[in-house]
Amino acid sequence: MPHTPPGRSQAGADAPHEHQHSYIANNTKGDYLKRLRRIEGQARGLQRMVEEEKYCIDILTQISAMTKALEAVALGLLDEHMAHCVVDAVAAGGEEAQIKLKEASDAIARLVRS
Template identity: 55%
Template sequence: MPRKPVAAPAIVPGYINSKPRIQARLSRLEGQVRGINRMVEEERYCIDILTQVNAVKAALDKVAIALLDDHVQHCVTDAVRAGDGDAKVSELSAAIGRFLSG
């Protein structure tokens, strides 16, 4: 009888403890974006719309920073302890580069 393949252990994301907080922020962002869409639909003043766009960008940056922080605190730290830190540090460096160039 053939053996069943053994499933690889599940990878737990570093943000798992922050998940409710991150989801709440993203839900607020969804509402803000819908509000901006309404403002455009209502033909509101450009500067008012731009102010709201800037607020959404700042809030999205905060989500990204929270994810990066959780990644460092959990994923990178765990990899360093397991002796695989170089790969995670390179991955983190690339992620920070993408974040800053975006």
């Protein structure tokens, strides 16, 4: 059974804009996973800091570092999407190009709001 990305129904999984994710093809999957595991460790560290009632400013500093790390992953994935998925769709033209551009625009809007 194919993987259905979060926020998409299984029925929509066969839509024309579903495809193999290019960041895997570019051998960057391992880099993203390593970064996300580091962020996971930061989250556990934050939990310990709260449990141990560490100084509030120290906790906030760590939250800021974790937020920046997540933003770096998000920007890397967005860059991959723009460089491959969007460029390929625009080169092919048609409705697929509009779909990919809208997805990228929506993703950027979500990042800016967060």
